[in-house]
Amino acid sequence: AQKVTQAQTEISVVEKEDVTLDCVYETRDTTYYLFWYKQPPSGELVFLIRRNSFDEQNEISGRYSWNFQKSTSSFNFTITASQVVDSAVYFCALVSGSARQLTFGSGTQLTVLP
């Protein structure tokens, strides 16, 4: 079985603040893949990052960074210097070797206030 927990239901920050979205996952498999998606108010899901279980290197892409820690089963997402356009629901997702489909977390609604 696989499970993804996003404990933060809603977060509000003021523009230019840094914000971290938490993601904790559960799987018994040693091979698995983690994803983050962004869902703006328009409704479509936008792929942000894919990480496999053998690559624990942290990644930075512009103002976005991801911290993958197998020891704590976490794959957290940080937005630096947040902007109003970052306001969206962010989903963390997992697919592991024994499961064939993505399992999504319940999402974190991020609101960035001007």
Added chain:
Amino acid sequence: EADIYQTPRYLVIGTGKKITLECSQTMGHDKMYWYQQDPGMELHLIHYSYGVNSTEKGDLSSESTVSRIRTEHFPLTLESARPSHTSQYLCASSKIGTGAWEQFFGPGTRLTVL
């Protein structure tokens, strides 16, 4: 930009009507998926397909049916719409290969059944 399309974007329909939600992708992906999502909530997989003439039910039981006659096309049909079917329906696709690949999502269809 992912090339996956859904029509209609919005649909308001009366109880008992038959409806078909269209989904097409031009990326040549073998895998396609349908998710159901209530606003701001987690996604639930209702159908998926690994290729032509292959369809499977997802984790969430649904009264809808799907077909996959062509690689690029994965329509979802409700024979008799009910108010409980009111939701957003998201179509996605991904490639087949070693490991797990990111899914690309369409813009979604927001269905309201009166």
